Amino acid sequence: MTLSAVEVHKLKQAPALDGVLPTILHRWSPRSFSDRDVSPADLKAIFEAARWAASSYNEQPWRFFVGRRNSPTYQKIFGALIEFNQAWAKSAPVLILGAARTTFSHNDAPNRVALYDLGAAASYLTLQAAALGLSSHQMAGFDEAAARKALEVPENYIIGAVIAVGYQGEPAALPNEQMLAQETSPRVRKPLSEIAFSAWGQPADLG
Numbered sequence: 509m510t511l512s513a514v515e516v517h518k519l520k521q522a523p524a525l526d527g528v529l530p531t532i533l534h535r536w537s538p539r540s541f542s543d544r545d546v547s548p549a550d551l552k553a554i555f556e557a558a559r560w561a562a563s564s565y566n567e568q569p570w571r572f573f574v575g576r577r578n579s580p581t582y583q584k585i586f587g588a589l590i591e592f593n594q595a596w597a598k599s600a601p602v603l604i605l606g607a608a609r610t611t612f613s614h615n616d617a618p619n620r621v622a623l624y625d626l627g628a629a630a631s632y633l634t635l636q637a638a639a640l641g642l643s644s645h646q647m648a649g650f651d652e653a654a655a656r657k658a659l660e661v662p663e664n665y666i667i668g669a670v671i672a673v674g675y676q677g678e679p680a681a682l683p684n685e686q687m688l689a690q691e692t693s694p695r696v697r698k699p700l701s702e703i704a705f706s707a708w709g710q711p712a713d714l715g
């Protein structure tokens with residue numbers, strides 16, 4: 509007997525950590541999405557959240573393709589995914605592809621943090637989704653050249669990730685055992701001592 513969607517959602521929560529925003533603790537990336545559609549208001553809200561992310565020179569280099577199920581945009585994004593991702597992402601009602609302009613618009617100089625800014629906007633998007641009770645799952649597993657061609661992304665834009673958005677579905681609906689096992693196992697993270705330093709490799713004193 510596999511775990512239900514509700515049981516898995518509980519299992520995936522990060523432990524309560526003093527002072528950390530609850531939405532950050534609640535967000536996780538399912539592969540099983542339910543049939544339920546995302547409302548136009550919620551879809552708009554997640555992009556409003558992305559829009560208000562910080563960016564270098566306030567360039568806002570991010571651009572997003574928004575594909576709703578059965579739309580040409582959805583088909584184009586879906587068509588670029590690797591087989592592994594297609595196998596589960598087909599249940600998601602919304603697929604998003606992010607790209608970022610690699611030059612500043614005020615002087616055409618290279619923007620070496622364009623992808624960083626896109627990632628920040630994507631984080632806002634996924635957290636806003638979580639706050640609305642939606643789930644999201646980001647993907648690097650797609651053919652970048654195929655996506656660029658299908659969506660006619662200009663050369664001076666770097667392509668980031670695909671983001672599946674929708675409502676969490678039942679784990680039992682996943683197409684194979686490997687995905688089921690991953691969907692029903694707890695989330696893991698490196699300890700702070702491995703990521704926050706006072707000098708290279710030396711854990712910062714965070715109390």
Ligand SMILES: Cc1cc2nc3c(=O)[nH]c(=O)nc-3n(C[C@H](O)[C@H](O)[C@H](O)COP(=O)(O)O)c2cc1C
Nearest residue numbers: 535536537538539593645646647648649650669695
């Ligand atoms: C940029 C990026 C690319 C990812 N690519 C894939 C992918 O191609 N396929 C997939 O199933 N999951 C992908 N993931 C999901 C990660 O495996 C997942 O976020 C990670 O295991 C942490 O789990 P959590 O999001 O539930 O905390 C990706 C996540 C990110 C942020």
